[in-house]
């Protein structure tokens with residue numbers, strides 16, 4: 074597409090690029106090194122506060138002005154679930170963005186919903202039962218994933234599609250051999266070994282085309298290419314896909330799992346006086362009988378006290394705002410790596426691509442494309458008004474800087490559009506709008522050893538401070554993990570408030 078043609082398409086840049094901000098500079102003064110590690114990343118979503126931090130403003134904590142049973146910091150699916158489970162209590166929920174949902178958040182274009190993040194769940198995950206509990210009916214995807222390779226659409230990639238891959242015969246045979254080998258592995262039995270080994274060990278010796286497929290699939294699903302992936306995560310994924318080609322057990326709603334956070338926020342409406350968006354927490358300080366939480370709201374700092382606090386924020390933020398974390402726990406939090414991961418939504422006013430739910434596109438600026446309204450397309454009387462395609466665009470960590478300003482984000486979106494239009498015949502069509510929802514650190518990487526050595530440490534309660542968020546669980550960043558982390562933290566809170574010992578922590582798989 075020529076630059077001129079692209080000039081007529083409307084690009085909308087939304088979302089946030091959070092970094093290590095916010096940070097309590099009174100703590101910086103103590104440690105002296107936080108400013109350094111902060112570096113150029115201090116920019117992004119709530120610029121008012123972040124710029125103040127960058128420019129050296131010291132936040133002095135005002136006196137306590139209100140008391141609650143529990144303060145929950147972070148209004149993604151984890152924080153919302155915690156609030157839902159604690160709705161019988163006097164809770165306060167604080168979220169820095171102007172909306173709820175975090176990485177499970179859907180948006181709308183003239184009534185058509187599309188995802189900016191989390192896409193689907195599987196029936197065996199607790200999230201499936203949980204969504205029913207809150208009154209949602211999960212809709213079946215019922216379509217195994219296709220790939221577009223060398224300009225050809227290959228349906229059911231890891232099923233029948235293996236016979237149709239447009240590669241030379243020996244490469245096709247290698248894909249089949251690889252599948253057979255992976256299906257023969259009993260990951261559960263291998264246990265820790267497979268969680269601590271890189272997946273690249275298993276891809277070694279196979280043709281470059283196979284590695285390319287996985288280095289495309291991995292970043293989209295668990296934030297990492299094969300060298301940085303815990304082997305069991307990828308092997309499980311292939312075993313799932315092989316099953317999917319017989320019976321797909323994935324479910325979603327138009328616009329993905331944002332439907333869950335939207336519903337939770339609706340259910341919590343009667344408590345809206347104790348739910349605050351636009352409220353950035355800057356310090357969480359434990360005192361003898363309570364925890365004090367300081368947050369910035371509308372340019373003013375406020376401190377509240379609580380008998381317990383649930384941190385449902387990602388750990389790269391949590392470790393900066395929770396005071397007096399043991400070094401070992403703070404270091405463990407610091408070890409978790411997060412990738413930059415925007416989602417680019419191409420909005421067409423005519424049908425352009427409706428071939429499958431999730432289609433993999435190795436070798437392009439984006440990894441896969443999801444048809445936003447796939448699960449309602451077959452409903453009687455449904456008419457597609459806009460064909461909205463969500464292009465998942467995980468990026469290497471070193472490219473995070475592109476998202477920091479609008480021009481960079483726009484360039485990322487333009488590259489996605491240009492690659493999409495060249496994918497295969499029939500796609501060189503101009504959308505009416507291109508939306509990019511940018512996020513700087515939304516998805517933690519499922520690196521070797523993370524689940525076995527790091528996550529058990531990061532979720533240890535700190536007296537009255539408890540740790541939710543999907544990055545407490547593992548081995549993969551999922552909406553399910555966010556829900557389970559919240560439910561565990563709520564149990565810990567209830568035990569603490571009742572003066573009972575904290576329930577024994579169980580590792581949560583997937």
Ligand SMILES: Cc1cc2nc3c(=O)[nH]c(=O)nc-3n(C[C@H](O)[C@H](O)[C@H](O)COP(=O)(O)OP(=O)(O)OC[C@H]3O[C@@H](n4cnc5c(N)ncnc54)[C@H](O)[C@@H]3O)c2cc1C
Pocket residue numbers: 094095146147148149150151152167168169170173174175176177189190191192193194330352353354355385386387390394414415416465512515516541542543544550551552553554555
């Ligand atoms: C592009 C993409 C696709 C994905 N696809 C899937 C999928 O298909 N299926 C699946 O299960 N999972 C998927 N995931 C993962 C899933 O979205 C996340 O694991 C899940 O949404 C995490 O929820 P959470 O509440 O634990 O954390 P978050 O969503 O990170 O929520 C944390 C919240 O805390 C807020 N916050 C941060 N700092 C502060 C502060 N100082 N004060 C107040 N609030 C603060 C943030 O704004 C945010 O709202 C995907 C993720 C991405 C990015």
